[in-house]
Amino acid sequence: MLSKSLKYNVNLDHKFNTIEDDLINIDIAIKNKPKPLHDPLRYSFIHELEKTNLEKNNTKTIKQAKQDMMVIKSISSKLSDNDALITNADKSNTTVIMTKNDYKEKVNNFLQQIELTKLTKNPTQDYNKATNSTISKCKSLTKLEQFKMKTINPQAPSLRGQPKTHKENTPIRPIVNFRNAPTYKLCKYLNNKIKKNIMWEHNF
Incomplete structure (x- = not known):
């Protein structure tokens, strides 16, 4: 299997x-x-x-x-x-089995290597309220477009790790899921608009 x-x-x-x-x-x-x-x-x-x-x-x-x-x-x-989990490896179609403690340790090691600021409060709801308010004020959007870009039940982006089996000590590659973030739909809309209206010059 x-x-x-x-x-x-x-x-x-x-x-x-x-x-x-x-x-x-x-x-x-x-x-x-x-x-x-x-x-x-x-x-x-x-x-x-x-x-x-x-x-x-x-x-x-x-x-x-x-x-x-x-x-x-x-x-x-x-x-x-065995208190273990299954995940897929980074840059390969390999299935990795590891203990949950090893997984948590690798994620914590990654978090310690980057600069982070711990917040005392989850800002997701406030951020979503401000985002939705800005969308509502945009007169170039129809009511339907505004509705489609607003997130009803937002969540802070979640992080998971994919083990880099091709590297020493098997560190993790962070994968961040923004799908339920307040600005995900808005960013997707803007990205499509930019692709349709701007011709990029390739320098390679």
Whole structure:
């Protein structure tokens, strides 16, 4: 299982809905559509449902799903017993198993090497309020664009580490997730605007 890397898509052994449940869900889905579309939509949904059920009930798929779940449970149990975790290595498709203490130690070593200022208060909400206020004042944006750029439930960026297995002592490479940060959507919008309107000259 681990040799397939973290990108391997596991076949989960789902408990599927009954046909009655699926038909009820279809009727709910098309309820607000124009009446002339009800029958064509219902036929289309049922056709796709039949195809999906054939794939789900494929003996080979079910067998593989059960095997995958058994292996996953075994790996999870061994990780828990040894207080370990699984992550992917930096710059390679290698799976790394290490104890949680080793992982925390490597992250702390990285944090000690850079200049950090410890805050007494999480500024995320205040920063988000100021960002949303600025977006609302921007008259060049439509109301819909303003709404799409605002973050409703912001979170401070989170950090995780990828072990550099190609370097001595296996330090970590920091990976920061900004996806739920207050300015993530705004930055993404501005980046797209810049790409569309500015032609960069390549000097290589």
